[in-house]
């Protein structure tokens with residue numbers, strides 16, 4: 001039905017406080033990750049990986065890295081989206097594998113040519129983090145569709161998150177998605193009018 005996705009888009013809002021005692025199931029986390037991995041990415045590079053955190057100690061550490069914002073301290077679960085940066089070097093095995101898959105068995109020389117012309121080592125980290133936002137948008141809408149509350153969190157210490165999650169050099173935390181059941185009713189959506 002044409003209106004179904006728009007319903008989820010209209011119903012999604014950033015939840016700033018989640019209810020205590022309501023968890024997010026392993027199945028729900030798996031569906032959210034699947035919705036993220038089906039997001040579009042430039043050159044089909046999917047420059048992300050997802051880390052789920054549901055244990056109490058892990059959640060506290062993530063919340064601390066998010067400066068103990070209420071949306072983080074009350075979350076039932078997190079999905080941290082990590083940007084793959086060094087993997088995006090045009091000469092990496094990662095890029096070769098992605099391009100071979102993207103070309104579906106055909107010659108991928110033209111994709112390489114376009115990517116080499118596009119690639120810039122000094123801006124690739126920001127570019128990879130930008131790609132991660134597409135995966136995040138998919139997850140946020142999927143969460144709404146499943147009746148979960150969510151909040152994208154960009155307010156975190158990159159260093160603290162990297163340390164907590166043992167994110168290796170060459171990768172960067174892009175966004176934290178806080179998940180749970182929202183403790184309050186949906187607020188009125190505020191948006192500037194369409195021009």
Ligand SMILES: Cc1cc2nc3c(=O)[nH]c(=O)nc-3n(C[C@H](O)[C@H](O)[C@H](O)COP(=O)(O)O)c2cc1C
Nearest residue numbers: 012013014016069071151152153154155156189190
């Ligand atoms: C990239 C990004 C980073 C955000 N970071 C935070 C954050 O650190 N803490 C927070 O409470 N909300 C955060 N938000 C949620 C926004 O505040 C929220 O989406 C915005 O106010 C619009 O409200 P709505 O999502 O309910 O429509 C972030 C949203 C985005 C897209």
